[in-house]
Amino acid sequence: MPVGTQGSVKSLSPEDLEDAGVRIILANTYHLYLRPGHEVIGRLGGLHRFMNWSRPILTDSGGFQVYSLAGLRRISKEGVTFQSHLDGSKHFIGPEEAIEIQESLGADIIMTLDECAPYPSDYDYVLNSVKLTTLWARRCVEKKRNKAQTLFGIIQGGMYSDLREMSARDLTKMDFDGYAIGGLSVGEDRETRDRVIKETRDFLPEDKPVYLMGVGAPEDLVEAVMLGVDMFDCVMPTRNARNGTLFAFTGRMNIKNVQYVDDERPVEKGCLCYTCRHFSRAYLRHLFMARELLAYRLNTIHNIYYYMHLMEEMRCAIEEDRFDSYRRHFYKLQGKS
Amino acid sequence: MPVGTQGSVKSLSPEDLEDAGVRIILANTYHLYLRPGHEVIGRLGGLHRFMNWSRPILTDSGGFQVYSLAGLRRISKEGVTFQSHLDGSKHFIGPEEAIEIQESLGADIIMTLDECAPYPSDYDYVLNSVKLTTLWARRCVEKKRNKAQTLFGIIQGGMYSDLREMSARDLTKMDFDGYAIGGLSVGEDRETRDRVIKETRDFLPEDKPVYLMGVGAPEDLVEAVMLGVDMFDCVMPTRNARNGTLFAFTGRMNIKNVQYVDDERPVEKGCLCYTCRHFSRAYLRHLFMARELLAYRLNTIHNIYYYMHLMEEMRCAIEEDRFDSYRRHFYKLQGKS
Numbered sequence: 001m002p003v004g005t006q007g008s009v010k011s012l013s014p015e016d017l018e019d020a021g022v023r024i025i026l027a028n029t030y031h032l033y034l035r036p037g038h039e040v041i042g043r044l045g046g047l048h049r050f051m052n053w054s055r056p057i058l059t060d061s062g063g064f065q066v067y068s069l070a071g072l073r074r075i076s077k078e079g080v081t082f083q084s085h086l087d088g089s090k091h092f093i094g095p096e097e098a099i100e101i102q103e104s105l106g107a108d109i110i111m112t113l114d115e116c117a118p119y120p121s122d123y124d125y126v127l128n129s130v131k132l133t134t135l136w137a138r139r140c141v142e143k144k145r146n147k148a149q150t151l152f153g154i155i156q157g158g159m160y161s162d163l164r165e166m167s168a169r170d171l172t173k174m175d176f177d178g179y180a181i182g183g184l185s186v187g188e189d190r191e192t193r194d195r196v197i198k199e200t201r202d203f204l205p206e207d208k209p210v211y212l213m214g215v216g217a218p219e220d221l222v223e224a225v226m227l228g229v230d231m232f233d234c235v236m237p238t239r240n241a242r243n244g245t246l247f248a249f250t251g252r253m254n255i256k257n258v259q260y261v262d263d264e265r266p267v268e269k270g271c272l273c274y275t276c277r278h279f280s281r282a283y284l285r286h287l288f289m290a291r292e293l294l295a296y297r298l299n300t301i302h303n304i305y306y307y308m309h310l311m312e313e314m315r316c317a318i319e320e321d322r323f324d325s326y327r328r329h330f331y332k333l334q335g336k337s
Numbered sequence: 338m339p340v341g342t343q344g345s346v347k348s349l350s351p352e353d354l355e356d357a358g359v360r361i362i363l364a365n366t367y368h369l370y371l372r373p374g375h376e377v378i379g380r381l382g383g384l385h386r387f388m389n390w391s392r393p394i395l396t397d398s399g400g401f402q403v404y405s406l407a408g409l410r411r412i413s414k415e416g417v418t419f420q421s422h423l424d425g426s427k428h429f430i431g432p433e434e435a436i437e438i439q440e441s442l443g444a445d446i447i448m449t450l451d452e453c454a455p456y457p458s459d460y461d462y463v464l465n466s467v468k469l470t471t472l473w474a475r476r477c478v479e480k481k482r483n484k485a486q487t488l489f490g491i492i493q494g495g496m497y498s499d500l501r502e503m504s505a506r507d508l509t510k511m512d513f514d515g516y517a518i519g520g521l522s523v524g525e526d527r528e529t530r531d532r533v534i535k536e537t538r539d540f541l542p543e544d545k546p547v548y549l550m551g552v553g554a555p556e557d558l559v560e561a562v563m564l565g566v567d568m569f570d571c572v573m574p575t576r577n578a579r580n581g582t583l584f585a586f587t588g589r590m591n592i593k594n595v596q597y598v599d600d601e602r603p604v605e606k607g608c609l610c611y612t613c614r615h616f617s618r619a620y621l622r623h624l625f626m627a628r629e630l631l632a633y634r635l636n637t638i639h640n641i642y643y644y645m646h647l648m649e650e651m652r653c654a655i656e657e658d659r660f661d662s663y664r665r666h667f668y669k670l671q672g673k674s
């Protein structure tokens with residue numbers, strides 16, 4: 001799902017998202033807690049109304065952003081004390097606060113507060129982090145009041161197979177509506193990541209959605225879907241768009257390249273996104289070189305549409321029991337067969 | 338008309354402009370000549386196709402931007418030699434080149450190359466500038482080939498009544514499709530500007546459109562329409578939008594102000610623009626404070642709609658022969674009666 005860090009998916013309106021086929025967006029609790037504040041959003045009727053977005057929203061627990069504030073945060077059994085990256089003010093978020101904030105924001109799917117261990121971390125650190133994550137998950141379940149919201153638990157355990165198993169067993173006992181695999185995409189190699197996804201997936205119930213957090217590139221999605229993952233979130237389509245990298249089924253392109261200066265073709269032949277239906281590579285290159293704001297929007301629309309299209313194709317292939325052949329086709333189109 | 342400096346009206350798509358009621362946009366010859374180059378745009382089928390904009394386009398002659406390059410340009414009888422603000426490369430644009438470039442771009446309305454005298458300038462300087470403007474206008478008329486494009490002449494003459502008269506008499510002899518009043522909005526006071534508009538207007542034919550270049554604020558438009566002006570171009574609605582200043586019939590507002598933090602109302606009650614129909618002041622303030630790209634687009638949509646609405650109201654008032662009363666109403670709403 002596209003990520004809306006601060007109450008919008010960067011450069012897009014709700015209609016842009018709907019037109020690109022987006023069914024759910026992610027909003028970052030940490031950012032919205034600090035600005036404009038979850039109480040403000042709560043008073044204004046919640047995030048859906050604030051953003052004018054009527055489809056589902058998922059909010060993260062704020063944990064991941066807080067851990068990224070290295071040097072500015074301290075973790076205890078109670079929760080996390082941290083300083084705002086905006087003004088240095090001091091704040092505390094524990095599992096109860098994470099739920100309270102997410103209830104004010106009013107997303108459809110909310111997440112437990114977890115501790116994402118740095119990579120690499122030694123066994124004892126990760127063991128402790130798994131225990132803390134379980135403890136906090138239980139406190140989140142106990143705190144949660146709003147039955148209209150579904151709560152996902154987050155599995156941790158670093159790259160240690162037995163700790164992933166421990167975390168998955170602890171959390172599945174609490175019978176969450178869905179399960180997220182956290183603590184990946186933190187610097188580990190591809191092989192390790194795939195192993196951990198597979199091992200973690202094996203301990204999760206078949207009938208609940210599995211959400212791989214913070215992943216990833218198109219090929220990462222294809223591999224993870226093969227391993228049984230259902231949901232993803234990532235800044236990759238939007239951030240790349242703003243850097244001029246456009247995704248296509250035949251590979252990526254850097255729209256800055258001089259070869260596109262008078263290229264009349266759309267980004268990808270046959271693509272039905274708004275951008276490809278209306279504008280040439282030459283125009284997109286020109287807007288980008290001239291740093292026109294429209295460049296970021298048109299690029300983002302294309303990349304989001306590409307991701308939605310890829311996920312839709314994978315859903316179809318799974319339903320029609322031909323995922324392996326779709327996967328081969330996917331790599332073949334990119335010249336990687 | 339909204340200004341599309343580099344091939345887009347900053348932050349807006351063609352649909353955004355159409356939805357806001359925009360019927361014509363201005364594109365800057367100087368910027369497009371340098372990047373991506375008028376030949377590139379010509380090869381790609383012209384500016385309409387390049388931008389995917391099917392309604393009318395007006396291009397300026399490039400003169401005004403070139404004159405703004407103080408220190409980087411030299412004016413002779415032949416034309417202007419200047420250095421690119423992008424890479425310092427040397428270029429020459431004379432009246433023939435101005436027409437050639439504008440024919441490649443393919444706008445519906447094109448402009449003669451003129452010399453806009455700095456303000457203040459002494460009589461002799463402005464006299465010479467009027468003569469040069471007349472000479473260049475004649476060469477533009479002689480060079481022009483494409484009958485599908487209409488050509489407007491630009492009146493100069495600084496703040497000198499007799500030189501405005503001279504320039505207007507010179508140009509009207511050439512029977513242009515429309516006339517622009519150039520050389521204003523360059524630092525003169527309101528009273529002087531109104532006098533020059535009035536004096537220049539008196540020498541122009543009743544049945545040709547009169548276009549006041551580079552003006553202005555809403556009250557400037559109301560005053561100039563009263564003096565007989567039909568067309569305007571200005572960066573004010575778009576640039577102000579990007580700085581957080583929003584126009585409303587009851588006055589301007591700075592969306593950054595803390596008073597809007599939980600203000601659920603639209604920018605202006607009753608405004609039918611996309612922004613006002615979907616988003617609160619609180620959300621717009623939040624997006625702006627968080628520097629979200631969507632802020633610039635939503636603010637720009639509102640300001641452009643406001644300007645289009647104001648012009649439409651004035652057209653109606655003129656047709657119904659009640660412009661004076663409309664003008665009083667306009668100031669009264671702003672608390673200036």
